Amino acid sequence: MPPLTPSHTLGKVSKGVSHKGMAETKDPKEVKSTFEPTSRYVRIPLKALSDLSFFKCPCPFLAKSPCRSPACVFVFLDSEKRCVKSLFFKIFRGRAMKTYMGKKDEVERRWFVVDASNRVLGRLASQIAMKLRGKDRPFFTPHTDMGDFVVVINAEKVKVTGKKLDQKFYYRYSGYLGGLKVTPLRKMLETKPEEVIRHAVWGMLPKNRLGRQLIKKLKVYKGPEHPHMAQQPKAWEM
Numbered sequence: 001m002p003p004l005t006p007s008h009t010l011g012k013v014s015k016g017v018s019h020k021g022m023a024e025t026k027d028p029k030e031v032k033s034t035f036e037p038t039s040r041y042v043r044i045p046l047k048a049l050s051d052l053s054f055f056k057c058p059c060p061f062l063a064k065s066p067c068r069s070p071a072c073v074f075v076f077l078d079s080e081k082r083c084v085k086s087l088f089f090k091i092f093r094g095r096a097m098k099t100y101m102g103k104k105d106e107v108e109r110r111w112f113v114v115d116a117s118n119r120v121l122g123r124l125a126s127q128i129a130m131k132l133r134g135k136d137r138p139f140f141t142p143h144t145d146m147g148d149f150v151v152v153i154n155a156e157k158v159k160v161t162g163k164k165l166d167q168k169f170y171y172r173y174s175g176y177l178g179g180l181k182v183t184p185l186r187k188m189l190e191t192k193p194e195e196v197i198r199h200a201v202w203g204m205l206p207k208n209r210l211g212r213q214l215i216k217k218l219k220v221y222k223g224p225e226h227p228h229m230a231q232q233p234k235a236w237e238m
Contacts, residue, residue, distance in 0.1 A: 102141040107134070110148040111233035113226065116197065117157040119238075124158065125200035127238055132205065132214045145213055150236070151228050152220045156193035160185065170199065194220040 112131065116124060130136060134146030160168070168185040188196050197220050205211040219228060 100139055102137075102139045102144055102146050104145045107137075107146050111151065111228065111231040112148060112236040113151040113153065113228075113233040114236045114238065115154050115224075116152050117154045119158055121158050121160050121196065121200055124152075124238075125197065126204055128152070128197075128201050128218065129204035131236075132201070132217055143210065145210065147214060147217060149217045149219070149228075149231070149233070151226050151233050152197055152218070153224050153226055154222075155197050155220050156189055156222050158189070158193070158197060165189075170195075193222050 114124070114128070128150050131150050132147040134140050134148070137146055140146055165186040166184055170183045170185070170188055172181040172183075173179055174181075185196065198215070198218060201218055202211070202215055205214050219226065
C-alpha cells in the first residue's frame with residue numbers, strides 16, 4: 001500500500017480529549033463536538049482498503065463497506081496518523097459520469113416570435129435572454145452559443161410598473177463637454193421602442209464576445225409585422 005499523506009487541513013482534535021476516549025465514544029454528537037474546523041483528512045482509494053494495517057485504530061465503517069467500486073473515502077487522522085474519526089462517507093457505485101459539453105455546430109437553431117403587448121419589460125427581457133443563451137436546453141454549456149432566435153413584435157406596446165415612464169432615463173455621452181444626452185423612457189417608447197427591449201436584454205447577457213454574438217439573434221420590430229416568415233417562427237407563449 002503506498003504511503004498516504006494528508007491532502008488538506010480541515011480540523012484537529014480539541015485539547016483535553018484523548019484519542020482513546022474519542023474512539024470509545026458512541027454518541028456521534030459527542031464526537032462531532034470534539035472536533036474543530038481545522039483537522040486533517042486523507043483521501044484513500046477504495047482499492048487500497050484491503051490493507052488496514054496503516055491504521056492503528058481500524059475504522060468499523062471501512063471494514064463493513066460492501067462496495068468496492070472505484071471511489072474514494074475521507075478518513076480523519078490525528079497527528080500520529082491514527083484513525084480518530086471517519087464520517088459516514090458516500091461511496092459512488094459504478095463509473096464516474098462525464099459532463100457533456102455542447103458544440104454550437106450540433107445545435108438545431110429554432111425561431112420563436114413573441115408579442116410584447118402588455119408584457120412587463122423586465123420579465124420579458126429575462127425570458128428572452130434565457131432563450132438566447134439556451135438555458136432551457138438540457139445540454140446547456142455556459143461558454144457556447146446554444147440558444148435560439150427570438151423575434152419580438154409590437155415593441156411599442158410593452159409596459160412597465162410604477163413611475164418608470166418618467167423616472168427611467170437612457171444616457172448617451174459623446175465624450176465632449178456638454179455632450180450628455182438624457183432621454184426618458186416615455187420618449188424612447190415613442191421614437192425607438194426597439195432599443196428599449198434590446199437595451200434591457202443586453203443588460204442580462206454576458207459582456208464579452210459571446211454576448212455580442214447572442215444579441216444578434218434578437219430581432220425586435222415595431223408593429224405586428226416582421227420579415228422572418230421564411231424561417232417559420234413558432235409562437236412563444238410565456
